[in-house]
Amino acid sequence: MKYTVLGTGAVGGYYGARLQKSGLDVDFLARSDYSVIKERGLRIDSCQGDFVLDRVNVYSSAEELPPTDVILVSLKTTANDKLAELLRPVVKKGTVILILQNGLGMEEEVSDLFPEAVVLGGMCFICSQKKGDGYIVHLDKGSISAAPLREEDRDLLMKIQDDFQKAGVEMTLLDDLKTARWNKLLWNIPYNGLSVVLDADTAQIMKSPHGYNLAKTLMEEVIRGGEACGCSFPEGSVDTMLEYTRIMTPYEPSMKLDFDRGRRMELEYMYRRPLKAAAERGVSLPHIAMLADQLAFREEKN
Amino acid sequence: MKYTVLGTGAVGGYYGARLQKSGLDVDFLARSDYSVIKERGLRIDSCQGDFVLDRVNVYSSAEELPPTDVILVSLKTTANDKLAELLRPVVKKGTVILILQNGLGMEEEVSDLFPEAVVLGGMCFICSQKKGDGYIVHLDKGSISAAPLREEDRDLLMKIQDDFQKAGVEMTLLDDLKTARWNKLLWNIPYNGLSVVLDADTAQIMKSPHGYNLAKTLMEEVIRGGEACGCSFPEGSVDTMLEYTRIMTPYEPSMKLDFDRGRRMELEYMYRRPLKAAAERGVSLPHIAMLADQLAFREEKN
Numbered sequence: 001m002k003y004t005v006l007g008t009g010a011v012g013g014y015y016g017a018r019l020q021k022s023g024l025d026v027d028f029l030a031r032s033d034y035s036v037i038k039e040r041g042l043r044i045d046s047c048q049g050d051f052v053l054d055r056v057n058v059y060s061s062a063e064e065l066p067p068t069d070v071i072l073v074s075l076k077t078t079a080n081d082k083l084a085e086l087l088r089p090v091v092k093k094g095t096v097i098l099i100l101q102n103g104l105g106m107e108e109e110v111s112d113l114f115p116e117a118v119v120l121g122g123m124c125f126i127c128s129q130k131k132g133d134g135y136i137v138h139l140d141k142g143s144i145s146a147a148p149l150r151e152e153d154r155d156l157l158m159k160i161q162d163d164f165q166k167a168g169v170e171m172t173l174l175d176d177l178k179t180a181r182w183n184k185l186l187w188n189i190p191y192n193g194l195s196v197v198l199d200a201d202t203a204q205i206m207k208s209p210h211g212y213n214l215a216k217t218l219m220e221e222v223i224r225g226g227e228a229c230g231c232s233f234p235e236g237s238v239d240t241m242l243e244y245t246r247i248m249t250p251y252e253p254s255m256k257l258d259f260d261r262g263r264r265m266e267l268e269y270m271y272r273r274p275l276k277a278a279a280e281r282g283v284s285l286p287h288i289a290m291l292a293d294q295l296a297f298r299e300e301k302n
Numbered sequence: 303m304k305y306t307v308l309g310t311g312a313v314g315g316y317y318g319a320r321l322q323k324s325g326l327d328v329d330f331l332a333r334s335d336y337s338v339i340k341e342r343g344l345r346i347d348s349c350q351g352d353f354v355l356d357r358v359n360v361y362s363s364a365e366e367l368p369p370t371d372v373i374l375v376s377l378k379t380t381a382n383d384k385l386a387e388l389l390r391p392v393v394k395k396g397t398v399i400l401i402l403q404n405g406l407g408m409e410e411e412v413s414d415l416f417p418e419a420v421v422l423g424g425m426c427f428i429c430s431q432k433k434g435d436g437y438i439v440h441l442d443k444g445s446i447s448a449a450p451l452r453e454e455d456r457d458l459l460m461k462i463q464d465d466f467q468k469a470g471v472e473m474t475l476l477d478d479l480k481t482a483r484w485n486k487l488l489w490n491i492p493y494n495g496l497s498v499v500l501d502a503d504t505a506q507i508m509k510s511p512h513g514y515n516l517a518k519t520l521m522e523e524v525i526r527g528g529e530a531c532g533c534s535f536p537e538g539s540v541d542t543m544l545e546y547t548r549i550m551t552p553y554e555p556s557m558k559l560d561f562d563r564g565r566r567m568e569l570e571y572m573y574r575r576p577l578k579a580a581a582e583r584g585v586s587l588p589h590i591a592m593l594a595d596q597l598a599f600r601e602e603k604n
Contacts, residue, residue: 197499198599210598217592286588290519296512297500 001096001163004068005029006086008037008058010128011100012074013136015144015169017042017053022167027057027065029086033133034060045131046138048168062086070096070160073110076258077101077269084113091117096156098146100124102188102254103269104181104277107149118153120160121177122146123184127251140249143170147177182226183233186241188270190218192255193291196265196298203250206242216242221285225274228283255295265299267292303398303465306370307331308388310339310360312430313402314376315438317446317471319344319355324469329359329367331388335435336362347433348440350470364388372398372462375412378560379403379571386415393419398458400448402426404490404556405571406483406579409451420455422462423479424448425486429553442551445472449479484528485535488543490572492520494557495593498567498600505552508544518544523587527576530585557597567601569594 001024005016008030020026030037041054059065068090075083080101087097093116099106100122111119127140144164148157157173164171174180194205194214205211219238226233234240255265271292278285303326307318310332322328332339339360346353361367370392377385382403389399395418401408402424413421429442446466450459459475466473476482496507496516507513521540528535536542557567573594580587 198596198603200599200603204603205599208599208602210595210602214592214595214599217588217595286519287592290516290589290592293512293516293519294500297502297507297510297516300510300512301500301502301506 001069001159002067003027003070003072003163004065004090005072005074006062006083007073007075007079008033008042009074009076010130010136011124011126012072013042013130013134014044014046014126014128014138014142015072015074015100015124015164015167017044017051017136018167018169019163020053020056021051022163024163024167025057027059027068029062029065030058030060034058036133040134043135044138045136047140048138048142062089065090067092068095070098072098072100073106074100076264077103077106077266078264080106080109080269083110087114087117094118096120096153096160098122098160100144101269102184103266103273104185105273106269107177111149118156119149120146120153120157121149121181122171123180143172145172145174145180147174147180149177176231178229179226179231179233182222182229182231182274183237185226185270185274186219186222186233186237187245188253189222189274189288189291190215191245192253192266192270193295194218195253195256196259197291197294201250201252201256202245202248206246212242212246215245217287218291221287222274224283225278225285225288228278228281259298259302262302265295267295267299271295303371303461304369305329305372305374305465306367306392307374307376308364308385309375309377309381310335310344310436311376311378312432312438313426313428314374315344315432315436316346316348316428316430316440316444317374317376317402317426317466317469319346319353319438320469320471321465322355322358323353324465326465326469327359329361329370331364331367332360332362336360338435342436345437346440347438349442350440350444364391367392369394370397372400374400374402375408376402379405379408379568380566382408382411382571385412389416389419396420398422398455398462400424400462402446403571404486405568405575406487407575408571409479413451420458421451422448422455422459423451423483424473425482445474447474447476447482449476449482451479478533480531481528481533481535484524484531484533484576485539487528487572487576488521488524488535488539489547490555491524491576491590491593492517493547494555494568494572495597496520497555497558498561499593499596503552503554503558504547504550508548514544514548517547519589520593523589524576526585527580527587527590530580530583561600561604564604567597569597569601573597 005012307314
């Protein structure tokens, strides 16, 4: 299968480069660093071994992209207002769209726009950064958990899983996409937002009893929201996630990096969509709503 | 009646100076600026006319304070862990203690400690700052709303009202101290806390739809807390307070000034006591609790 990466950043650049390195045909869409990638290719400094791809099929506009089988959507969701426009020239009947973004509702939205496509969702557990034009540093982890939006597309996802595994990327298939998305929110909602509002990394949040309490309260609300939407969480999910974060290496979530650099934050898909999904089922999530308002205020003022 | 001011800062220094200027006998307790006040007196730059008191009866320890009739407590509540110690040498049977602090529960606490005293509460609506040692700038407003903790002490409060009015300070007597305290919290809880967490003044909060919504949500919770404690608020209190703040001169609440200068914030009496009072009546105030945790986190980290 042939792959196309929409968004050649820390996530898409890394996974796309791995796939190409394993021998697959990959096209990349890039914007700001198009000409550097065109000239010099992609440089990946990885904790699993550095490598350089001297020649890369890179394009600066979606109209120029050749036909493809699988599209990896690895743009930030802040760019999703332009996603339909980017997908339209490349999506044909049966094209696979694997959404590698954070938040809720992206797959449903893309599927509504392109009912002829096969839509899959992937949660990336990776610590990587774009350090410069065409230059990505992969620091830690790297696995993907994935599920199809529609169960009948699981076979196709298994083929993709095979490609990723051969490329050295661990991909776990999950039963239910919605539950997987809410499970990722269990971490993303508290730590992304609190890191901005409290100006703190995960370790600072967790070592303070007040930070710990805020994270816990927000997680309990994520569970309530997820359950309202029909998901179920294993007993002790909140405690497990708190403990996982308490012992992990101090980390500045991506939203804090975005905020500190004056970029837009992923508020729509990470906060407003979950709030809306719960509200439609009659469940209000007051702490998450308050955090979302605080973040929107900080973004406006930034 | 003879007056003693505990805490010769922006509030106590100003009101004490006004009382002395009107001819009354006033003693002042001062700490850091004791020697400057001893030597040069008090300088008040006031929007109602500047004045200087060349000679001031100032003391550096409570043990040295002469007997008195009325004690004005104008320390920040962050010093209330030392208040009993400061009051003990001066409080006799029938001594009046007028608490000019922000928050909830100070009068009850002082009355429990000194059941022989007459305890009154005053809400100061004043914009004043301590600009230097023995130097206070009074920028705007200046009135006090007051009520006795026990209704039988209203006559004494009326005598004090008379003294303040003669000194040029407008004092309004209110029916119920608890309701008056909660009414002041209606402004203090949202704007003090949000100004710190959002790093914004009142105008910035109010011109943003997100800031406005946060202030409104917090006010609605203050009302719920107050009502749980048996207070009633006039119809439209929240809208009136929002509108009052929207049109007022941009203002940095005292908690923001404290935070920015690395000083402790008045979290105990302004947030925790109201939360506790409501919780004891079975009412949880989740937004206020979340804001209190955020503030405590910021204070720890500061």
